[in-house]
Every structure is written in structure tokens, then in C-alpha cells.
Amino acid sequence: DAPTDAVPAPGTTWVDAALLAALELRVGQDLWLGDSRFRISQVIALEPDRGAGFMSFAPRVMIHADDLAATGLVQPASRITWRFAVAGDDDQTVRAFADWADTEVARPDVRGMRLESLEGGSPQMQQTLTRAEKFLNLVALLAALLSAVAVAIAARGFAQRHLDDCAMLRVLGVSQPVMARAYAIEFLLVGVAASVLGVAIGYAVHHVFVWLLAGLVETALPAPSVWPVLLGMGMGLTLMVAFGLPPVLQLARVPPLRVIRREVGQLRPATLAVLGLGVAGFAVLLIVASRDLVLGGIAVGGFAVAVALFALAGWVVVRVLRASVNEATAPRALVLATRQFSARPVFAVVQISALAVGLLALVLLVLLRTDLIASWRSATPPDAPDRIVINIQPDQAAPFQQTLQDAGVTRYDWYPMIRGRLVAINGQATQPERFTTDRAQRLVEREFNLSHAVDMPSHNQITGGQWTPQEADGLSVEEGLAKELGLQLGDRLGFDISGQLFERRITSLRKVDWGSMRVNFFVIFPVSALPEAPVTYITAFRAPAGDTGFDNALVRAFPNITHVDLSQTIAQVQRVLGQVIRAVEFLFGFALVAGLVVLLATITATRGEREHEFAVLRALGARSALLRQVQRIELLGVGALAGFLASLVAMAVGWALARYAFQFAWQPPLLVPVAGSLTGGVLALVAGWWGLRGILQTPVMQTLREAA
Structure with a gap:
């Protein structure tokens, strides 16, 4: 070659x-x-x-x-x-x-012309590329949302560590406007530097994608434009302004009294006006970046509702724990963990919410990635039919099927096929001028491939009405055809079949996957036979493996048939599908690592408070083994709760995305909340062990001196 x-x-x-x-x-x-x-x-x-x-x-x-x-x-x-x-x-x-x-x-005097492109090619290819593009956009959205959580946590930690410094500057006479400008400039410079670094890494990583998709398009890809650079810089700076700047600007309002009274001047939640403006700008940017209003709306709206639910659930859990744990009978480690957790309810709610948002992104990615790839592979499975044969005459039906069985072909589609022209809808003649679209006009001018069957094809799905076997006056119509021609349940259709008029009523609508390699029809009569109509047969099957002479022998035995070999088309679809899956897996792994980093940042954000609390407890006689148990109980509890909440929301958001954005049937596994709770607890415990492993080794006097 x-x-x-x-x-x-x-x-x-x-x-x-x-x-x-x-x-x-x-x-x-x-x-x-x-x-x-x-x-x-x-x-x-x-x-x-x-x-x-x-x-x-x-x-x-x-x-x-x-x-x-x-x-x-x-x-x-x-x-x-x-x-x-x-x-x-x-x-x-x-x-x-x-x-x-x-x-x-689209000009009215032009007929029979159409524009072909990669997106408008074969249904399998079009569906695969469309879903892959949406999934990659979803990964980008979730990565941006994870970044928002990370920036908010980092900014709050930065502000918390600089409260004392700012109080001293206020004592020395530095005004609030000067401090606000200084910290704003510092933070924006950091944001610009981080955005530039992120854009550079993204530019390098995109070459990996080009390598993964090599061969999908047999041509050199054009050089990247300036649009991704502007989008990356805009996303980074928006994240800094919306989620990083509000807590940092609070440093300028620290009272000088904090120098001698440490309990005053603590960080407060950002004002609703500042937070709302930043979040609104970030949401608009996400929807624009998604290039899909449905996808962006579901993702952004789902996460906004999730944050509110997580905060409410966290507040309820804190109240319940405070009231339910019996300090007289419960284990000492559980009592201390509960007391520590409920002593700072606001921070506990923030920690649960941040951890749940990170886990939500991870669970959503895992669920959709698994089921999306499964739906791709099920569309063209390894045993999909790769041969279609038409024009099989009625007297050839039995010997043809016997030939297939003798060759080892036991699974195949077999349907009668009838040629007919749609000539009337509800008693009115079908004139092309009645329809506005070129496709509808072509449909009423051409002959349809009709069929009849007592049972509905197993690879079809009823979307309206009911399939009733042996219903003499019934018709089942594909939903896309019904929409194109403006047909509804109950309409009567008239077909001219070899000069005979067949009128039937639409009793069911079917969803047909034209991207599959199965035999499909626009219109099916739900009866076992139509004696008055001339019929031939159509079949789809997979040729015997390794039998290179099977096709020629079949054509010689039945010279009148039309034999179509789909093997090259299926091979091309499966090759492209494999490349797309590799790209999706690569970006999925990248987002997964980003989510784990955010989880680690969420856990380690409490390091300062834990050091001080554990130092006080150790000074009062608490043993290190007891404090380790307290830490594990708290981490496991917070992680399990966050995982449970994230899994529930992920199931709802994933169902909405699968149905309305990716358009494939999806039934979330019922064990997802259990798996999410276990995963959240384990991840929180591992992240806590890694980020907080040095707390109990720090000398008590050193910790108390630093806190003082």
C-alpha cells in the first residue's frame, strides 16, 4: 500500500x-x-x-x-x-x-444536491465524533470547575496565613487602599504567570493528541490559532478574580487590634455581590467554552445546585453529630473527632462541599467515560454484521438460509422487503410542494423499502404508541421520518405497491439506530404476511472468518442477489473509534490527576488548624495513637459523606447529560452511592495521611510558639 x-x-x-x-x-x-x-x-x-x-x-x-x-x-x-x-x-x-x-x-430551483463533510458522513462516524467532541468539552468544563475549587482553597489559605502580617502593617500606618492594591497586583501577577504556564503546557500536550489521532484525518492539521491561547488566559484570570481575589482583598480590612487579640479579624465569607459577579462571569465563560448550550447548561447548572445541596447537607450533618454522639458512652476517639468537627461548623461545611465537588467531577467522569465507550463499542461490536444481501426471491429463502447455516452462520437478520411509494397522507395526495425541506420532498418522490413482521425488531425502540402484533390496520413508522414529514400517531398513510393502494393507520413510532449494521426500515406493517404485495428478502450477517471464497460462492449459487461487503467500512469505523477512545482515555487520565490534586489540597487546607488543636491536646496529655485515630475517623467520615453526596448528584447530572447532550440510553448502577462513599473515604484517608503526616511529629512547644 x-x-x-x-x-x-x-x-x-x-x-x-x-x-x-x-x-x-x-x-x-x-x-x-x-x-x-x-x-x-x-x-x-x-x-x-x-x-x-x-x-x-x-x-x-x-x-x-x-x-x-x-x-x-x-x-x-x-x-x-x-x-x-x-x-x-x-x-x-x-x-x-x-x-x-x-x-x-437551499435555493428553490436546485434539487438533488447536498454538501458532504466529515461531520455529515456515515452515521457511525458522525455519532462517534460528535460524542467524542462533547465528552472532551465536558472534561474541559470539569477541569475548570476543579480549578475553581483549588483556587478558592489556595486563596483562603494564603489569606489566613497573612492575617497577622496585615495587622502589623496596619499598626505601622499602611492604609487599606494601599494594602488592597498591593495584594491585588501580587495575586493578578501570579494569575498571569500561572495562566501562561498552563497555556504552554496545554500547547505541548496537544501534540500528544495529534499523535493519538494520527490517521483519523489523512492530512496535516493546521497550526493552532490564537483562540485557545486567549481562552486559556481568560479562563485563568477569571478563576483568579472570581474565586481567588475576594478572600485576599479581605486582608486590607484586618483591624490593627488583631496584633494583641488573635480572635478578631478572622476571614469572613465573601459578599454576595462580589461572589455572585465572579461566579456569573465564570459560568458564562464555561458555557461559551463548551460550544454546546445544553452541555454547558447541564454541567454548570448541575454543579451550582450541587454546591447548595452539599452545603445544606454538611450543615445538617454537623447539627446531627453535635446532638447524637453520647460523650459518656461513645469511644473517646469518636467523641474527640465529633467535637473537633462540630466546633468549627462553617469550616466543616466548606470542607465537605469542596471535597464533594471534587469527587462529583471524578465520579461523573468515570461513569460517563465507562458508559460512553461501552455505547460506542456496542454500536459496532466485533460480531456486527459485515454483509448485506438484497433481492433474495421467495423461492430462494429456504435454500439461502440453509447455505448460511452450512457455512456456520447462525445469527443473521432476515426480513421481507417491499417497494412502495407514499402517495397519500390522511386522504390527501402527497405533492412535493407541500413540504418545505429538500429531504422531505425527496422522500415523497422516491420509493420506500417497507417490511412486515409480527414482532418488533429487537434493536428498535418504541417511542410513541404501541406495537400490536397482527394489527391489520396498523403501521409502525420511524420517528425521524415522522418528524420530517410532519406525521403523528393516528394519521393514515397510503402506499402504492405495484399499482395497489395499501392504507394503514400509524399506531406506533420507533427509534432506529441508523449507525448500526442491522437491517432497519422506515415503515413496518405489524403483520405476519401481506399476500397481495410482491416481496423479496433482505439479510445481514457476518461472513465466516477465514473463508475467502464464501462471497464468490454465494453469488454463483444465487446470481440474482445484490451482495454488499461492509467489512472495509466497519474496519474504518472501528479504527477511528479506537483512536478516539485513546484520546478520550488520555484526557480522562489528565482530569483524574487534577481531581486528585484538588482532593489533596482540600484535605491539607486544614493543616494549620489541626496542628494547633493537636498541640493543645498533646499538651493536655493526649497520646499520639489517640490523635491518629481521631484524624482517621474525621477523614473517613468527611470523605465517605462527600463521596455519598457526590455519587447521588453525579447519577442525576450524568443521566441528564447522557439523555440530552450525548443522546444515548444510560441507566446508572444502583451501587454507585456505596462505591462513591467507599472511594471518598479511602481517597480522603490517603490524601490526609500524605498531607498531614508530619503534624504529630512536630514538637508541641514549637507549634504553640508559632501559634502565639
């Missing part, structure tokens, strides 16, 4: 390998096309832009354009389609041409 940008020389032809096998030809021999003879010079291994139309599945023969007229193949009523392929140097040029082409195709 070798890539080429050449075309067949005059008098020669390039052909698919399937054609050589079917006609028992070799390279160098002659092939007659119409009135002309061509020498076979090359074999086509891969044609990336072939498309997915039904006629595209037939073996390909390429000749020079100047040789076409001599073949005599183009005659009145010939089935011929012209394709004009273009390429641009940059995305803006391609988009401008696509907009112009869309305008031309």
Missing part, C-alpha cells in the same frame, strides 16, 4: 480487490466497461472519501475522465452522480466555502 495523488492513465483502470476476486481477474489483464477495454494497472486499498451511500458499497472502478465518453455508459436515464471535492488551507476558508455551498443547495 502506498498513498498517491495521481489518477489512472488513459486506457488503464484502478479497481477494488473485491472486483478481482469476483471476476477472477489479475493486475495486467483487461476489463471491459461498456464499449471500451481497459488494462487493470492498480488495486485500490483504501479510498478515504468514498462516502457511505448504498451505491458506494459496490466494487470501485476508476478510469481517466477523458475515457468516460467512449464507454457509452452515460446515456439518457443513466444513474450517474457527480461529486466535486475541494480542500482548503485553513478552517476559515473551508467554512466560507461550506456556507456558500449551503446557500446554493
Whole structure:
């Protein structure tokens, strides 16, 4: 195999390998096309832009354009389609041409033209790329939300450590405006430096993505534009202003009295005006970055509601713990842990909320990543049908099925197929002029592939009405067709089948996955037979592995059939799917590491308070073993509670995202809250051990002197 940008020389032809096998030809021999003879010079291994139309599945023969007229193949009523392929140097040029082409195709005097692109190609490819793009956008949103939590925690810790310094500066005569400007400039400079570093790392990591997706698009990708740089800088600075600056600006309002009275001048929650303005700006930026209003709205709205629920649940838990633990009978470690936890209720609520938000992002990513990849793989499973055969005559049905069974093919779709034209809707003739879209006009002008079956196809799903077996006056219609033609349950449709009028009422609507390799129909009669209608049969099956002569033997045994080999199409879809999954897995791992870092920051944010509290307890005689138990109980309790709350919200948000953004059926496992509680407890314990491991080793006198 070798890539080429050449075309067949005059008098020669390039052909698919399937054609050589079917006609028992070799390279160098002659092939007659119409009135002309061509020498076979090359074999086509891969044609990336072939498309997915039904006629595209037939073996390909390429000749020079100047040789076409001599073949005599183009005659009145010939089935011929012209394709004009273009390429641009940059995305803006391609988009401008696509907009112009869309305008031309939409003109009322233009019929039968359409614009093809990577996004509008085969249903499998389109669905895979669309879902992958949305998942990557979701990962970016969750990473930004995790960053918001990390910035808020870091800024509060920074402000807490500098309260005494600011009080001393106030005693020495530094005014509030001067201090506010100094800290604001310092923090913004840090934000700019961090944003620049993040953009640089992102630029380097994007090359890894290009390597992972190599081969998905057989061309050099354009150089990155300035838009990602501006978005990264804007996101970083917005995070700093919205979540980092409010606690830092409170340093300017520290009273000088704190120098001699440490209990005054503590940090207070940011004002609603400042916090609301920052959060609103951040939410707008997230929705713009998501490029999908539904995806961004569900993610941002879900997290906003989650924060409120987490805070409320944390406050309730603090109150319950304070009232429920019996200090006389409970273990001493549990009593101390509960007393420590409930002694600072505001900080406890903040810690639970921050930890739950981080776990929510992780649980949501794990659930959607697992089920999204499963849905991708189920669309084209390894045993998916890779052959479609049509035009099987009724008297050939039994011998054809026997041939399949003799070859070891035991699983296959088998349906009758009837050709019919839609001629009436509710008694009115279907005229193309009645419909506004070009697709609807084409549908009423063409013949439909109809079928009948007592049982609904197992790979279809009822979305409206009811499938009633042997309902003589019933019809089941695919929901997309019904929407395109404006059909509803109860409408009567009339089909012209070989000169006979068949009128039936729509009794059910079905959802059909056109991206699957199964046999599907727009319209099905829910009956076992239509004796008056001429019928042929269609089947889809997977060819026996390793039997290279099976296809040719089948065509020789039944020369009238139309045999379509889908193996190359399936292989291309599965190859692209594998590359997309690798990219998704890579970014998933990146977000997972970011979430774990945020969890560690959330736990270690309490290091100063814990050092002081444990030093006092040790000075009063508490043993290190007892304090370790207290620390473990508190960490396990907070982590388990945060994991439980995060799992419940993740199930709700994940269901909404799966249904309305990714559009695939998703039933969250019922054991997710249990698994989330266990995971949250273990992660909190591990993060606490790593971040707080030196607290009990610090001498008591050193800790008390630093606190004083």
C-alpha cells in the first residue's frame, strides 16, 4: 500500500480487490466497461472519501475522465452522480466555502444536491465524533470547575496565613487602599504567570493528541490559532478574580487590634455581590467554552445546585453529630473527632462541599467515560454484521438460509422487503410542494423499502404508541421520518405497491439506530404476511472468518442477489473509534490527576488548624495513637459523606447529560452511592495521611510558639 495523488492513465483502470476476486481477474489483464477495454494497472486499498451511500458499497472502478465518453455508459436515464471535492488551507476558508455551498443547495430551483463533510458522513462516524467532541468539552468544563475549587482553597489559605502580617502593617500606618492594591497586583501577577504556564503546557500536550489521532484525518492539521491561547488566559484570570481575589482583598480590612487579640479579624465569607459577579462571569465563560448550550447548561447548572445541596447537607450533618454522639458512652476517639468537627461548623461545611465537588467531577467522569465507550463499542461490536444481501426471491429463502447455516452462520437478520411509494397522507395526495425541506420532498418522490413482521425488531425502540402484533390496520413508522414529514400517531398513510393502494393507520413510532449494521426500515406493517404485495428478502450477517471464497460462492449459487461487503467500512469505523477512545482515555487520565490534586489540597487546607488543636491536646496529655485515630475517623467520615453526596448528584447530572447532550440510553448502577462513599473515604484517608503526616511529629512547644 502506498498513498498517491495521481489518477489512472488513459486506457488503464484502478479497481477494488473485491472486483478481482469476483471476476477472477489479475493486475495486467483487461476489463471491459461498456464499449471500451481497459488494462487493470492498480488495486485500490483504501479510498478515504468514498462516502457511505448504498451505491458506494459496490466494487470501485476508476478510469481517466477523458475515457468516460467512449464507454457509452452515460446515456439518457443513466444513474450517474457527480461529486466535486475541494480542500482548503485553513478552517476559515473551508467554512466560507461550506456556507456558500449551503446557500446554493437551499435555493428553490436546485434539487438533488447536498454538501458532504466529515461531520455529515456515515452515521457511525458522525455519532462517534460528535460524542467524542462533547465528552472532551465536558472534561474541559470539569477541569475548570476543579480549578475553581483549588483556587478558592489556595486563596483562603494564603489569606489566613497573612492575617497577622496585615495587622502589623496596619499598626505601622499602611492604609487599606494601599494594602488592597498591593495584594491585588501580587495575586493578578501570579494569575498571569500561572495562566501562561498552563497555556504552554496545554500547547505541548496537544501534540500528544495529534499523535493519538494520527490517521483519523489523512492530512496535516493546521497550526493552532490564537483562540485557545486567549481562552486559556481568560479562563485563568477569571478563576483568579472570581474565586481567588475576594478572600485576599479581605486582608486590607484586618483591624490593627488583631496584633494583641488573635480572635478578631478572622476571614469572613465573601459578599454576595462580589461572589455572585465572579461566579456569573465564570459560568458564562464555561458555557461559551463548551460550544454546546445544553452541555454547558447541564454541567454548570448541575454543579451550582450541587454546591447548595452539599452545603445544606454538611450543615445538617454537623447539627446531627453535635446532638447524637453520647460523650459518656461513645469511644473517646469518636467523641474527640465529633467535637473537633462540630466546633468549627462553617469550616466543616466548606470542607465537605469542596471535597464533594471534587469527587462529583471524578465520579461523573468515570461513569460517563465507562458508559460512553461501552455505547460506542456496542454500536459496532466485533460480531456486527459485515454483509448485506438484497433481492433474495421467495423461492430462494429456504435454500439461502440453509447455505448460511452450512457455512456456520447462525445469527443473521432476515426480513421481507417491499417497494412502495407514499402517495397519500390522511386522504390527501402527497405533492412535493407541500413540504418545505429538500429531504422531505425527496422522500415523497422516491420509493420506500417497507417490511412486515409480527414482532418488533429487537434493536428498535418504541417511542410513541404501541406495537400490536397482527394489527391489520396498523403501521409502525420511524420517528425521524415522522418528524420530517410532519406525521403523528393516528394519521393514515397510503402506499402504492405495484399499482395497489395499501392504507394503514400509524399506531406506533420507533427509534432506529441508523449507525448500526442491522437491517432497519422506515415503515413496518405489524403483520405476519401481506399476500397481495410482491416481496423479496433482505439479510445481514457476518461472513465466516477465514473463508475467502464464501462471497464468490454465494453469488454463483444465487446470481440474482445484490451482495454488499461492509467489512472495509466497519474496519474504518472501528479504527477511528479506537483512536478516539485513546484520546478520550488520555484526557480522562489528565482530569483524574487534577481531581486528585484538588482532593489533596482540600484535605491539607486544614493543616494549620489541626496542628494547633493537636498541640493543645498533646499538651493536655493526649497520646499520639489517640490523635491518629481521631484524624482517621474525621477523614473517613468527611470523605465517605462527600463521596455519598457526590455519587447521588453525579447519577442525576450524568443521566441528564447522557439523555440530552450525548443522546444515548444510560441507566446508572444502583451501587454507585456505596462505591462513591467507599472511594471518598479511602481517597480522603490517603490524601490526609500524605498531607498531614508530619503534624504529630512536630514538637508541641514549637507549634504553640508559632501559634502565639
